[in-house]
Amino acid sequence: MSLGIPSEEIYVPDTSALVEGAVSRLVREGRIKGIIIIHRASIAELEHQANKGRATGFAGLEEIKRLRKLSNEGIIRVEISGDKPKTIDIKNLGSEAIDAMIRDYAYELGATLITGDKVQAEVAETMGIPVIFIQPTIETRLILEEFFDSITMSVHLKEGVPPIAKKGRPGDWVYETIRDKPLTRRDLEEIANNIIEQAKSRPDGFIEIDRFGSTIVQLGTYRIIITRPPLSDGWEITAVRPLKKLSLEDYNLPAKLIQRLNERAEGILIAGAPGMGKTTFAQALAEYYMRQGKVVKTIESPRDMNLPPEITQYSKNYADLGELHDILLLSRPDYTVFDEMRSDEDFKLYADLRLAGIGMIGVVHATTPIDAIQRFIGRVELGMIPSLIDTVIFIKNGYVDKVYEVRMTVKLPTGLKEAELSRPVVEVRDFLTDELEYEIYTFGEQTVVVPVKRFYERAGLGLLDRLARRVQQMLPGAEIRVENNSILVIIPRNLIKTYNKKIRRLRKIEDRYNVPIRVRIA
CATH class of the missing domain: 3.30.450.90 (Beta-Lactamase)
Structure with missing residues (x-):
């Protein structure tokens, strides 16, 4: 190989410089003139990356084409040199070993090393190799x-x-x-x-x-x-690309929901179909908690939330979930936003962090609000669901369409008649009206999700009938009648003391639904 006359400067770019497209830029700027020697190890590594379908490999090969074109125009001389590693060596050596081969080659030639790798530049300088370090720059044209x-x-x-x-x-x-x-x-x-x-x-x-x-x-x-x-x-x-950034105030949420987000909600699911604005709402909620003085962090894949620097954003792709688990447990944020939960491992990490006392905001794809809760069924014990999820916010067309509250109780499930069939039941209620919409419980070896509201509708039961059933469950020894657009509760005298506290709860139902409830002692 001929290296030209001694007065010509010799430059050896490593793989990082080629991938970043920095060498041709330096030539066009007139910062380097002479000979550019591309080591065969760089070409082999770029070929290996391109064969694996990685964009970095294609970007580096495209840079070599640009340098060839500049060479044909007589602006610079480009030569290929160095020993080419075997394919098996490329797989086993790793990028650090390839960097070392290129660095040693530049040392032997007395050439200037061009790199965009900070560590490579530091090591080269300790060896006395002249270095052009490519500082990250912001391109003006995308x-x-x-x-x-x-x-x-x-x-x-x-x-x-x-x-x-x-x-x-x-x-x-x-x-x-x-x-x-x-x-x-x-x-x-x-x-x-x-x-x-x-x-x-x-x-x-x-x-x-x-x-x-x-x-x-x-x-x-x-x-x-x-x-x-x-x-x-x-x-x-x-x-x-998100069209605009919203704050929580832009959603005009009911005061009751804002109060819950401030005081009680610590296991929040944000659900909705793709493209409906789930991540935009999660972003607004994260910033809202940050403004409340809370420490907020996120787990994303990719990191596409537009958040202020006070909120640390972690990528699932640069750490395994065990490492993220340790980081979050030790740093103990008040809230963690888990965007795009998909796999079993994602739901397990959400559950582990929530049970450790960290407030969790999970974002899941779901076509209906109840689908979001069903994503947890089979992944965790049924009795744990209310501990993991207390609030479900369903986003549709960019707005909050539905809010559910999740509770655990022991009762006779709707539709069953035998008292001995009472069991733990997860109730899913409309948060704003307190109306029971779904019951989730185990029946034999099966977990069933019963649409209670639909059950009542199929049975032809209106609001009065549903409230009467609810009062009957509260006061099983009383007689309940629906008459004249009101509910009559007849309580045996011997049960008055037992039902004193529950009778007071009837007034709350009466106020909430604007339905008269009369109590008579028999």
């Missing part, structure tokens, strides 16, 4: 932003298809074709590489997941999913 406007919720890009945008607001949106011309694979690769480069250089950018065939990136407010063949049938990029 190609993806060209597809967004002020009312765009998400953009869907796929090769061979014109770009499509979802515009509007949760519950009121339409799909629109942005451009008539279909995107090519090269278009998608250019956009993907731009995203990866920015995620590497911007302080608000994170490559959350980089798997075979897929990459998930959080870049500012954009949550970006990149898929490639063979996982998908073509290159595809989906980018989602």
Whole structure:
């Protein structure tokens, strides 16, 4: 290999510098002139990453293409050198060993090392190797932003298809074709590489997941999913962005719910269908608790909540759940927001932290409010559910559509007649009206979820009949009659002392539902 005349400067970039696209930028800026030697170990590592479908591999190979083009234009000389590791060595050595090979090679040549890795730069300097350390910089142009406007919720890009945008607001949106011309694979690769480069250089950018065939990136407010063949049938990029940031006050919640959030709610589930605004509400609730002087932390995948720096955001993708469990137990936040709970391990971590006394706010996908509670059935003991969940907030079209309160009691389940069938029952009540809507209990080896409200409706029972049944359960020895749009309670004289406290509760029912309840002593 010829290295040119001695007066020419020699530069050896490592893999991190190639992935970040920094070398070609330095050439265009005129900061480096002479010879750039790319070590075969870097190419082998990038090839290995690309074969695994990782965007970083493609980004690095694209940078080498750019350097080749600059070499053909006579701006710089590019040469390939160094021993290529075997494929099995690439798998086993790890990035640290590859870095060491490139660093030692730069030392032998007396070349300047170009790196974006802080540790690599520090080690090279201790060896006396000249170093150009690429400081993270914020790129000014994100190609993806060209597809967004002020009312765009998400953009869907796929090769061979014109770009499509979802515009509007949760519950009121339409799909629109942005451009008539279909995107090519090269278009998608250019956009993907731009995203990866920015995620590497911007302080608000994170490559959350980089798997075979897929990459998930959080870049500012954009949550970006990149898929490639063979996982998908073509290159595809989906980018989602929240339209606006809301505070809890913007939801105009009932005073009764605000009081509960302030005083009692410590096991909160926020549920709703995809795209309905669950995460936006969870974000508003997290900030509300922070303003109340509470210590709040989050577990996310990816970290797409837009929160102030006082709230620490943890990623599930950079630590196992055991490590997050230890961190949160030792740091003891007042509230932890667990976004996008999906797997058994997620629900187990939620349960462990809640039982340890940490206030938990879980976000789950559910098409109905009761579905959110049923996600816990089979994962935890039935009797633990009220200890884990006391409040369910269902979000629909960006608004709070339903609020449930979860309680445990011992009673005869609705529809059963034999007194000996009484058992522990989880009651799910409408929080604002206190109306019983569901009962959850075990029957034999089965756990059943009974829609009590629907049961009453099928039985043709109106509000008076339902309240009469409720009073009958409170006062089993009394005679209950429904007459003249009111409820008559006839109590045997010998049970008056036993029922004194319960009779006072009748007045609360009377006030809540505006139904007259008359008591007569027989």
